[in-house]
Amino acid sequence: MRKTARFAAVAMAAALTLSACGSDDGADEGTDNGDAPAATSDVKVGMAYDVGGRGDQSFNDSAAAGLDQAVEEFGMEAQESEAEDGEAESAREERLRTFADAGYDPIIAVGFAYAASIAKVSEEYPDVNFAIIDDSSVEADNVASLVFAEEQGSFLVGAAAALKTETDQIGFVGGVETPLIQKFEAGYVAGAEAVNPDIEVDVTYLTQVPDFSGFADPAKGKTAAQGMFDNGADIVYHAAGGSGGGVFEAASESDNLAIGVDSDQYNTADPSVQDVILTSMLKNVNVAVYEYLSDVEAGDVPSGVTTYDLAVDGVGYSTSGGFVDDIVDQLDEFKQQIIDGEITVPTAP
Amino acid sequence: MKDPRLVKLGLGLAAPVLALLLAFLITSLVLVVAGDPVGEVWSTILGVPEERNIANILNNATVLYLSGLAVAVGFRMNLFNIGVDGQYRVAAFVAAVVAGEAWLPGAANTVLAILAAMLAGAAWAGIAGVLRARRGVSEVISTIMLNFIATGLVAYFLRRVAVREEGSNDIGTKEIPEGSRIPGFSIGDGPTEVYGFIFLAALAGFVYWFVLNRTRFGFDLRATGRSTTAAVASGISVTKMTVVAMLISGAVAGLVGLPLLFGDSYSYGSTFQSGLGFAGIAIALLGRNHPIGIAIGALLFAYLDEQSNPLQILVGVSPDIVAITQGVIVLTVVISYEVVRRYGVRLEQHAVARALEADRQEARA
Numbered sequence: 018m019r020k021t022a023r024f025a026a027v028a029m030a031a032a033l034t035l036s037a038c039g040s041d042d043g044a045d046e047g048t049d050n051g052d053a054p055a056a057t058s059d060v061k062v063g064m065a066y067d068v069g070g071r072g073d074q075s076f077n078d079s080a081a082a083g084l085d086q087a088v089e090e091f092g093m094e095a096q097e098s099e100a101e102d103g104e105a106e107s108a109r110e111e112r113l114r115t116f117a118d119a120g121y122d123p124i125i126a127v128g129f130a131y132a133a134s135i136a137k138v139s140e141e142y143p144d145v146n147f148a149i150i151d152d153s154s155v156e157a158d159n160v161a162s163l164v165f166a167e168e169q170g171s172f173l174v175g176a177a178a179a180l181k182t183e184t185d186q187i188g189f190v191g192g193v194e195t196p197l198i199q200k201f202e203a204g205y206v207a208g209a210e211a212v213n214p215d216i217e218v219d220v221t222y223l224t225q226v227p228d229f230s231g232f233a234d235p236a237k238g239k240t241a242a243q244g245m246f247d248n249g250a251d252i253v254y255h256a257a258g259g260s261g262g263g264v265f266e267a268a269s270e271s272d273n274l275a276i277g278v279d280s281d282q283y284n285t286a287d288p289s290v291q292d293v294i295l296t297s298m299l300k301n302v303n304v305a306v307y308e309y310l311s312d313v314e315a316g317d318v319p320s321g322v323t324t325y326d327l328a329v330d331g332v333g334y335s336t337s338g339g340f341v342d343d344i345v346d347q348l349d350e351f352k353q354q355i356i357d358g359e360i361t362v363p364t365a366p
Numbered sequence: 367m368k369d370p371r372l373v374k375l376g377l378g379l380a381a382p383v384l385a386l387l388l389a390f391l392i393t394s395l396v397l398v399v400a401g402d403p404v405g406e407v408w409s410t411i412l413g414v415p416e417e418r419n420i421a422n423i424l425n426n427a428t429v430l431y432l433s434g435l436a437v438a439v440g441f442r443m444n445l446f447n448i449g450v451d452g453q454y455r456v457a458a459f460v461a462a463v464v465a466g467e468a469w470l471p472g473a474a475n476t477v478l479a480i481l482a483a484m485l486a487g488a489a490w491a492g493i494a495g496v497l498r499a500r501r502g503v504s505e506v507i508s509t510i511m512l513n514f515i516a517t518g519l520v521a522y523f524l525r526r527v528a529v530r531e532e533g534s535n536d537i538g539t540k541e542i543p544e545g546s547r548i549p550g551f552s553i554g555d556g557p558t559e560v561y562g563f564i565f566l567a568a569l570a571g572f573v574y575w576f577v578l579n580r581t582r583f584g585f586d587l588r589a590t591g592r593s594t595t596a597a598v599a600s601g602i603s604v605t606k607m608t609v610v611a612m613l614i615s616g617a618v619a620g621l622v623g624l625p626l627l628f629g630d631s632y633s634y635g636s637t638f639q640s641g642l643g644f645a646g647i648a649i650a651l652l653g654r655n656h657p658i659g660i661a662i663g664a665l666l667f668a669y670l671d672e673q674s675n676p677l678q679i680l681v682g683v684s685p686d687i688v689a690i691t692q693g694v695i696v697l698t699v700v701i702s703y704e705v706v707r708r709y710g711v712r713l714e715q716h717a718v719a720r721a722l723e724a725d726r727q728e729a730r731a
Contacts, residue, residue: 063679096679096682097678098675098678098679098685099678099685101674101685101689102640102641103639103640103641103642104639104671105422105425105426105429105626105639105671106626106630106631106637106639107422107425107426107558107630108671108674108675110558111418111419111422111672111675112675112678112679114418115675115676115679115680116679119679119680121679129534129535129536130536130636130637132534132535132536133536133631133637137557141557151535152533152534152535152536153532153533153534154531154532154533154534154536162533164533194521194525195535195536195537195636196530196535196536196537197535224517225517225518225521225522226521226524226537226635226636227455227517227521227636227637227638227640228517228521228640322533
């Protein structure tokens with residue numbers, strides 16, 4: 018009988034919590050209203066991140082920076098949601114629908130994984146505007162595709178690596194072997210070979226699809242880069258998101274150099290590895306998101322494909338730290354040749 | 367209270383009710399500690415789902431159910447098949463290639479692809495089965511390792527056969543022709559259809575129950591799982607049962623990805639759902655290896671998964687709370703069943719002692 022009493026006690030406790038929850042409700046709604054900023058814009062942005070979400074120090078963060086800038090400047094209201102590793106296709110669709118049903122417009126999907134769900138949901142909600150980053154396969158009046166010429170930016174940092182290397186051997190660490198990351202590789206190799214046709218480029222990928230952990234595993238990045246440095250390379254370029262931290266560490270420990278990706282990592286990486294970051298390939302997702310949102314704010318909602326390439330400074334290279342100051346002229350010459358179409362950078366290795 | 371059948375029924379109901387209440391309590395505590403709006407979270411989670419959400423839940427549950435069944439087959443034989451994850455990915459890829467190539471027309475193509483998937487899953491699991499039976503390698507270790515090999519192997523072959531749409535960064539196998547897809551059905555007028563594969567999943571559950579409980583083979587399998595020495599004594603070949611159990615577990619695992627393949631994505635690509643094998647372990651535990659229990663577990667998990675987006679977007683709570691709730695439920699179920707079982711044993715002991723005492727007094731009188 019004592020046991021029965023104990024069960025009853027547990028049940029009672031649960032019931033009490035339940036009623037406590039009920040009374041919580043009203044109070045919380047009150048604070049929610051108090052939190053709302055003084056809005057000057059009636060645009061409600063729904064932001065659907067890829068796996069990792071805000072805080073991944075890479076791709077998603079760059080998109081988040083663009084959103085933050087727009088929110089601050091225009092006083093837009095924004096809500097965010099992130100994908101979970103190994104989620105169903107229906108979960109991505111449902112994320113977009115939940116945003117649409119709750120009145121968010123536009124809805125920005127960060128990452129190519131959303132391509133199929135954007136195609137489906139944009140059809141169900143023809144009056145809502147959507148944008149997708151890194152994909153241009155969806156054609157609809159209410160969908161804007163924001164894509165980047167990653168190979169062009171990678172070409173320039175490849176050229177920088179070839180100009181700076183002392184061993185004529187450089188490396189590339191890709192996060193996950195997808196067509197997207199292969200674009201980085203292709204441009205990098207082409208840029209290096211444009212400077213020195215005999216240069217040796219070591220290439221490795223940390224994981225294979227559907228294992229996307231290669232974008233978030235610094236230990237794997239470190240091991241891969243270490244192997245390249247041991248093998249005679251002296252500069253390694255990473256396109257591996259969060260795993261890049263490991264590449265910087267390996268470069269720092271072995272007194273070699275590394276090249277960052279997406280944002281100017283000289284400014285965002287750990288200060289202890291700052292002095293090994295030769296340059297960074299800039300992929301200005303933040304600019305794309307901000308420009309899209311400012312068009313929306315102006316009432317001129319974009320649709321169709323917008324390519325962010327060297328010509329519009331959608332991609333590029335960073336000069337923070339001053340390591341590439343002496344070769345800026347050569348790099349800018351390559352840049353101009355690409356813009357003028359004299360050099361066509363390959364998009365696949 | 368005194369009717370033993372009523373007591374048994376009461377105890378049977380007490381365990382899951384206790385588990386859910388405990389899980390509710392613990393999750394609420396986590397929410398309070400995290401400073402999240404507890405009431406809003408529960409009212410969102412317990413709210414009535416829309417038609418399209420019901421379709422999603424049923425679809426997700428179909429997939430999870432098959433995964434749970436695959437793991438449960440192993441559990442019944444005292445084998446811990448952690449490799450369902452690798453097995454279903456190898457199998458889904460094989461099925462996607464076979465169905466995409468469309469060597470046979472229409473439904474015959476579908477049947478061929480399903481058989482190919484079951485064979486591929488069985489073969490992949492069979493490696494671990496043979497290693498266990500012949501060399502005594504723990505299936506826990508070998509299936510984990512085989513998961514990694516499966517990932518690498520499938521990625522390698524996917525790149526070989528992959529087709530890529532213009533402008534897309536996704537790669538995948540050739541799409542399955544329309545005639546070979548498995549049609550779904552709608553609930554109300556929601557945009558999402560329920561997979562037709564749900565009926566095959568239910569059939570798989572029935573076959574599982576029938577084979578295990580109504581055939582000599584099922585008896586042998588359960589006997590070997592309970593006690594190998596007893597099984598050997600009654601003339602069962604443990605080596606054979608180990609391999610066969612792994613083969614069956616793998617064949618069922620081969621079905622896991624197919625509802626997605628034939629009802630939703632129509633190809634295997636870089637965004638194909640991963641991690642389903644691990645969810646299956648939790649669901650088999652939750653369902654206590656019983657086909658109905660696994661179905662309830664799968665529905666519960668699918669239901670919670672479906673709340674992850676509204677929680678984030680409408681309430682502003684991290685979707686991790688869903689994962690925490692799921693984990694807590696598995697733990698509380700395991701614990702509360704044990705607590706209730708012990709309580710039941712205690713009750714029986716008391717009853718027997720009382721009966722004996724009464725007998726003795728009668729004899730004395």
